[in-house]
Amino acid sequence: MPATKVHVTTTINGEPVEFLAEPRQSLLEVLRDVVQLTGSKEGCNDGNCGACTVNMDGRIVDSCLVLGVEAEGADIQTVEGIASADGLHPIQQAFLENAALQCGICTPGFLVSSKALLEKEPNPSEERIRMWLAGNLCRCTGYDKIVKAVMAAAKEMAS
Amino acid sequence: MTTTYEPNKVLSNEEFKVVGTRPIRPDGADKVTGRAQYGADYNPADLLYAKVLRSPHAHARIKSINVSKAESLKGVLAVVTGADTIAPKKGESADFGLGPQPMKYLRDNAIATDKVLYQGHAVAAVAAQDVHTAEEAVNLIEVEYEVLEPVLTAPEAMAKTAPILHPDLTTDEFGNSNVADHFQHKMGDIDKGFAEADVIVEREFDTATVHQGYIEPCNVTALWNDDDRIHVWLSTQGPFQYRDALALALDIPQSRVKVTPMEIGGGFGGKFPLYHELAAVLLSRKTRRPVKIVMTRAEVFGGTGPTSGSNVKVKMGATKDGRIVAAKTELRFEAGAYPGSPVGAAGMTSFAAYDIPNVIVDGYDVVVNKPKAGAYRAPGAPNAAFGIEQVIDELSKEIGVDPVEFRLQNCAKEGTRRADGPIHPKVGGIETLEALRDHDHYQSPLTPAKNGGKVGRGVAFGFWFNAGLQSTATISVNGDGTVNLVEGSPDIGGSRASISMQAAEVLGISADEVKPKVADTDSIGFSFGTGGSRTTFATGWAAYEAANDVKSQLIERAATIWGVDPNSVEMEEGVLRSKTDTELSMTFKELSAQLNDTGGPIIGRGSVNPAGVGGAFAANIVDTEIDPETGKVDILRFTMVQDAGKAIHPSYVEGQMQGASVQGIGWALNEEYYYSEKGTIDNSSFLDYRMPTSLDLPMIDTVIVEVANPGHPYGVRGVGEVSLITPQAGIANAITDAVGVRLESMPMKPSVVLDAINNQG
Numbered sequence: 016m017p018a019t020k021v022h023v024t025t026t027i028n029g030e031p032v033e034f035l036a037e038p039r040q041s042l043l044e045v046l047r048d049v050v051q052l053t054g055s056k057e058g059c060n061d062g063n064c065g066a067c068t069v070n071m072d073g074r075i076v077d078s079c080l081v082l083g084v085e086a087e088g089a090d091i092q093t094v095e096g097i098a099s100a101d102g103l104h105p106i107q108q109a110f111l112e113n114a115a116l117q118c119g120i121c122t123p124g125f126l127v128s129s130k131a132l133l134e135k136e137p138n139p140s141e142e143r144i145r146m147w148l149a150g151n152l153c154r155c156t157g158y159d160k161i162v163k164a165v166m167a168a169a170k171e172m173a174s
Numbered sequence: 175m176t177t178t179y180e181p182n183k184v185l186s187n188e189e190f191k192v193v194g195t196r197p198i199r200p201d202g203a204d205k206v207t208g209r210a211q212y213g214a215d216y217n218p219a220d221l222l223y224a225k226v227l228r229s230p231h232a233h234a235r236i237k238s239i240n241v242s243k244a245e246s247l248k249g250v251l252a253v254v255t256g257a258d259t260i261a262p263k264k265g266e267s268a269d270f271g272l273g274p275q276p277m278k279y280l281r282d283n284a285i286a287t288d289k290v291l292y293q294g295h296a297v298a299a300v301a302a303q304d305v306h307t308a309e310e311a312v313n314l315i316e317v318e319y320e321v322l323e324p325v326l327t328a329p330e331a332m333a334k335t336a337p338i339l340h341p342d343l344t345t346d347e348f349g350n351s352n353v354a355d356h357f358q359h360k361m362g363d364i365d366k367g368f369a370e371a372d373v374i375v376e377r378e379f380d381t382a383t384v385h386q387g388y389i390e391p392c393n394v395t396a397l398w399n400d401d402d403r404i405h406v407w408l409s410t411q412g413p414f415q416y417r418d419a420l421a422l423a424l425d426i427p428q429s430r431v432k433v434t435p436m437e438i439g440g441g442f443g444g445k446f447p448l449y450h451e452l453a454a455v456l457l458s459r460k461t462r463r464p465v466k467i468v469m470t471r472a473e474v475f476g477g478t479g480p481t482s483g484s485n486v487k488v489k490m491g492a493t494k495d496g497r498i499v500a501a502k503t504e505l506r507f508e509a510g511a512y513p514g515s516p517v518g519a520a521g522m523t524s525f526a527a528y529d530i531p532n533v534i535v536d537g538y539d540v541v542v543n544k545p546k547a548g549a550y551r552a553p554g555a556p557n558a559a560f561g562i563e564q565v566i567d568e569l570s571k572e573i574g575v576d577p578v579e580f581r582l583q584n585c586a587k588e589g590t591r592r593a594d595g596p597i598h599p600k601v602g603g604i605e606t607l608e609a610l611r612d613h614d615h616y617q618s619p620l621t622p623a624k625n626g627g628k629v630g631r632g633v634a635f636g637f638w639f640n641a642g643l644q645s646t647a648t649i650s651v652n653g654d655g656t657v658n659l660v661e662g663s664p665d666i667g668g669s670r671a672s673i674s675m676q677a678a679e680v681l682g683i684s685a686d687e688v689k690p691k692v693a694d695t696d697s698i699g700f701s702f703g704t705g706g707s708r709t710t711f712a713t714g715w716a717a718y719e720a721a722n723d724v725k726s727q728l729i730e731r732a733a734t735i736w737g738v739d740p741n742s743v744e745m746e747e748g749v750l751r752s753k754t755d756t757e758l759s760m761t762f763k764e765l766s767a768q769l770n771d772t773g774g775p776i777i778g779r780g781s782v783n784p785a786g787v788g789g790a791f792a793a794n795i796v797d798t799e800i801d802p803e804t805g806k807v808d809i810l811r812f813t814m815v816q817d818a819g820k821a822i823h824p825s826y827v828e829g830q831m832q833g834a835s836v837q838g839i840g841w842a843l844n845e846e847y848y849y850s851e852k853g854t855i856d857n858s859s860f861l862d863y864r865m866p867t868s869l870d871l872p873m874i875d876t877v878i879v880e881v882a883n884p885g886h887p888y889g890v891r892g893v894g895e896v897s898l899i900t901p902q903a904g905i906a907n908a909i910t911d912a913v914g915v916r917l918e919s920m921p922m923k924p925s926v927v928l929d930a931i932n933n934q935g
């Protein structure tokens with residue numbers, strides 16, 4: 016028997032969103048299948064790849080490890096909320112200019128993580144960036160151009 | 175001439191206007207905003223979700239399957255098993271990048287009929303209203319197995335007493351056995367060669383099964399429509415191969431299958447074969463609704479095609495003055511459950527980087543109770559190179575010559591014959607090694623230890639032949655002087671950019687004035703899949719042809735408008751002009767606005783099956799630090815040098831080199847399928863199958879060497895694979911340099927390194 020659904024009220028990318036979630040559905044599932052925000056990706060569904068990273072109340076989390084019902088009252092930002100009506104965010108622009116993506120499946124998670132880092136620490140070292148992004152797997156790039164893109168974005172945002 | 179090697183150096187051979195520049199990729203905005211639609215993002219109306227039941231046993235006979243409980247679960251719409259598949263006709267085959275394979279095996283691999291041959295082998299599938307109901311339902315399917323003894327490595331499977339996987343698999347040499355194929359390449363006189371050698375090194379190596387590790391799990395959505403046409407949406411490297419294989423598996427004409435390639439989240443060779451797609455189509459046939467299957471990560475490890483574990487024997491001999499005179503290898507590759515490992519390609523590339531007069535290569539394709547091997551970036555070559563490049567390192571040390579000089583002295587060049595037959599055309603092996611030797615990294619002292627361990631440096635060198643094969647493209651001209659480019663090669667790493675740029679170069683417009691589209695199989699001609707490092711080479715060439723077709727039509731149109739002979743009109747850098755009358759000139763943009771009223775729109779077409787494929791060489795330097803207490807190896811500095819022929823978009827060429835380097839580092843140090851004695855995988859998650867993270871690595875420096883391939887209009891060689899061949903051996907050589915022991919098995923995880931150190935003489 017499908018479980019009874021729970022009504023959840025959240026803010027997603029600055030807008031109020033209400034949805035019905037089964038208690039067994041992860042936040043990632045809810046975002047992708049219920050709210051139709053498919054920018055957050057599923058790479059492992061067990062907290063080991065970071066493709067599903069979202070910002071929840073100012074902290075980055077693997078949305079596959081959060082239940083949809085736990086999002087009650089939360090303020091969530093996904094990759095879809097990074098650009099604005101003025102255009103791409105500097106971190107997005109830096110990823111493009113530095114060719115920091117190949118297949119791009121990891122990109123939403125890296126963008127959400129990197130943006131959170133730069134908001135906390137505007138001028139991180141290479142070591143610090145590597146440490147911060149260690150929860151996001153990329154199999155295509157070898158991380159070199161991703162790390163460089165984050166450094167370039169930091170520079171751009173400081174200017 | 176001295177070259178300064180600043181990071182990411184390009185040793186450019188020829189400058190163009192667009193080719194060789196670094197524009198932003200055309201699909202970039204979609205990919206940084208989350209708008210790009212990957213396979214799992216596609217949700218058509220009325221969608222059903224399916225789950226696959228997989229074998230818990232590595233080897234078993236299926237005695238019975240009872241699906242009644244699953245069928246009666248509320249929300250379940252259909253169940254399929256092997257009994258729902260159509261028996262393929264004798265002799266039918268399909269090619270997923272490792273050569274043609276019998277359709278029966280491909281079908282049985284997609285859904286088992288009589289036997290399961292590996293843990294993770296698909297047995298049945300259920301379609302339901304939602305994914306969790308489907309999950310519950312597969313657990314209600316009752317399968318009775320007769321469990322059989324598994325066999326897990328090639329040497330064990332070749333033993334006389336080994337359990338037999340396929341009672342119908344026979345060869346003249348071995349009769350009914352687990353050996354699906356044995357080939358030999360031979361050149362010169364091997365005994366004479368070893369007799370001439372002053373130094374001979376002989377070793378045996380083992381490598382574990384590893385996975386491509388693409389981050390996006392395999393996915394498919396299939397619809398058996400009410401007109402009996404089948405539409406499949408998925409992340410695939412080869413939409414046309416899928417179309418043709420599905421048509422064969424279902425015994426229907428190709429034209430009844432349409433494959434739409436969605437954005438693809440990595441493949442590396444692993445997203446060619448038929449996996450759960452057949453089950454999705456059969457479920458849709460029963461329900462007449464779209465059915466979606468997305469694998470879990472554990473299913474990706476257990477139910478897709480990783481690359482072979484292998485056993486490689488190497489014996490090589492050289493003279494005191496540094497000439498390799500004899501080389502012999504025996505390659506025993508695990509094919510997984512069905513024939514068709516990449517041992518063939520390993521055999522083609524084994525000693526192909528060198529000029530050696532006396533060579534014997536023996537290759538064995540051996541079935542074992544593991545997932546059927548798929549392609550993985552230069553399939554087979556890294557396994558062989560892990561052994562061969564270590565033996566070469568050892569020879570150079572015994573003779574007392576620098577390992578790069580030793581390789582230079584024996585390097586293959588234009589005219590060198592490979593043991594498998596072909597003669598190298600113009601190649602860039604020597605230039606690659608020279609760039610490596612001259613690089614700041616090789617000229618600098620060893621990187622100091624970070625944690626007080628022992629530091630060593632290694633190099634390795636490799637060759638990959640690259641693929642050509644069929645590609646098509648069409649280009650239509652828009653009224654504003656831009657063009658739309660339609661092609662059939664899924665874009666995994668920026669190939670829309672590198673293909674568009676070749677068309678832009680011909681037409682004298684900028685890269686962003688070409689709008690590329692990867693089309694479905696109804697909308698473009700046959701194009702072999704994205705693999706074999708062929709896409710920028712072959713599909714780029716098709717785009718070049720299509721652009722030239724457009725260009726000649728533009729010249730004709732301008733001539734018509736001007737009322738002159740087309741032979742008197744030329745088009746250069748986007749401007750059409752009369753060769754004789756300086757008054758007659760207009761830009762491509764001006765002409766494009768007039769096309770509709772002066773004879774109609776213009777479209778160009780390109781179709782190629784190029785012969786002039788250019789093989790590629792790569793070489794790397796790596797500094798490692800070994801903790802003698804734990805055996806842990808850290809990468810301190812890494813440089814990859816590769817001959818690209820011509821780098822169309824250097825950033826994405828560097829990206830290929832860096833990505834392959836890091837896959838090689840993971841393969842070398844951590845990655846492996848960890849099997850229990852029963853043949854079950856004990857580490858099918860990213861937590862336990864440990865791929866490199868950003869924290870494990872330094873920057874990966876690159877040097878792009880450009881020795882133009884005369885077989886391509888811009889000199890392109892394939893760039894996607896060759897850089898995976900060398901890192902493993904390079905790291906092994908660096909470990910030897912640091913602690914003085916040879917590593918004969920991969921991965922070189924801490925326990926292996928520690929054992930080697932402790933057992934040292």
Ligand code: FES
Pocket residue numbers: 056057058059060061062063064065066067068077078079080
């Ligand atoms: S999908 Fe959430 S961490 Fe991988």
Ligand code: FES
Pocket residue numbers: 115116117118119120121122152153154155156389439440
């Ligand atoms: S770009 Fe493919 S996984 Fe990161």
